[in-house]
Amino acid sequence: MNKPKLWSKDFISVSLSNFFLFLTFYILLVTLPSYAMEELHSSSSMAGLMTTVFLLSAIVSRPLAGQWLERSGNKKVLLTALIIFASASLLYFFPTTISGFLVIRLLHGIGFGMATTAVGTIVADIIPASRRGEGMGYFVMSTNMAMVIGPFVGLLAIQQWGPQILFSLSVIVAIASLLTGLSVKHTKTEQPSKIEVLSTSSFHRLFEASAVPIAIVGSFMAIVYSALLSFVSIYAHEIHLASVASLFFVVYAIVLLISRPFTGKWLDQYGPNVISYPCIALFAIGMFILSQSSGVFTFLLSAGMIGLGWGTLFPTFQTIAIQDAEPRKRGVATATFLSIYDTGIALGSFLVGVIAAKMDYSSLYFFCSFYILFGAVLYYFLHTRKQASSTKVKKQQTKMQEI
Incomplete structure (x- = not known):
């Protein structure tokens, strides 16, 4: 019996989109705290907030994104999230204070939280049920590869060419995530009925027990x-x-x-x-x-x-x-x-x-x-x-x- 196809165009596209998404994340993760201390003369605790604010906003946005995915369809949420993520990447050129950067990190984290939820859901729908363990393993490898390449690229950019090149790279990679996300076909999971929505508590709409x-x-x-x-x-x-x-x-x-x-x-x-x-x-x-x-x-x-x-x-x-x-x-x-x-x-x-x-x-x-x-x-x-x-x-x- 032939196995159902795993390496479809959509699977490759969503995996590439996820790779570029996390590549942007890791490029900035290892460089922004040092940039804040050296260029903005902030304290180490304030520099640490660069990561904390980003992660907290991602954590808060994910349950809302999950509910939106259930109601509006995967493609719409994915593209909205990637546009927010790419737009936030463009804003890093402008602030001159740590407060300004923290506002951008908040917005960037919202886009990241929504996008990672969307790509994770889309890939689960795309992968054949009989090959889900294998497929999820390959998909998560796109994150692992970004974890290896991102810090190397980020540190090389800021040490050799300066922050402007660093921010330019993050924009290019974020746009690459958006473009590969655009090539994913429309995928939509089964929608809940109005009765199911009304009978489900707010908690259960935001979290899956x-x-x-x-x-x-x-x-x-x-x-x-x-x-x-x-x-x-x-x-x-x-x-x-x-x-x-x-x-x-x-x-x-x-x-x-x-x-x-x-x-x-x-x-x-x-x-x-x-x-x-x-x-x-x-x-x-x-x-x-x-x-x-x-x-x-x-x-x-x-x-x-x-x-x-x-x-x-x-x-x-x-x-x-x-x-x-x-x-x-x-x-x-x-x-x-x-x-x-x-x-x-x-x-x-x-x-x-x-x-x-x-x-x-x-x-x-x-x-x-x-x-x-x-x-x-x-x-x-x-x-x-x-x-x-x-x-x-x-x-x-x-x-x-x-x-």
């Missing part, structure tokens, strides 16, 4: 991931491996590229538990090796194991969130998952920063490895046991119907 448990697990794990994003380059300097610090996420991405054809298919064939538990273990082992690293080999080995572990867990969790929701609720489910996940990133960036001030990074990553193992317990209670109970109830209902 079925996505909350796995989103909590993802958010819990994301706290450790934020520790990597924020401090792994500083840790590399601390252990005298600054020369290979930039290779950490390169190795992370290479391992993802190699493993993705297998892990996505296994998810579709055997279910999420067969993937999740080994990957949680790999993530924990990778963090432990990182905490003990003293040479290039162990440092990059940890990157590979973390890439295979966490890099596989994230699309697996997002796939679970989408599969557990009704087709017409995929937009709300995507928004719910990403909002709760990003809350973990935002909270983790703050908490890990506070903890890092009290201990060295080696100890921080050592304790993170055990924290991840506790995540396996959380996954069991919030997903595995719940799934087993649901399956048991369905079997009982089937037997009753047969009788």
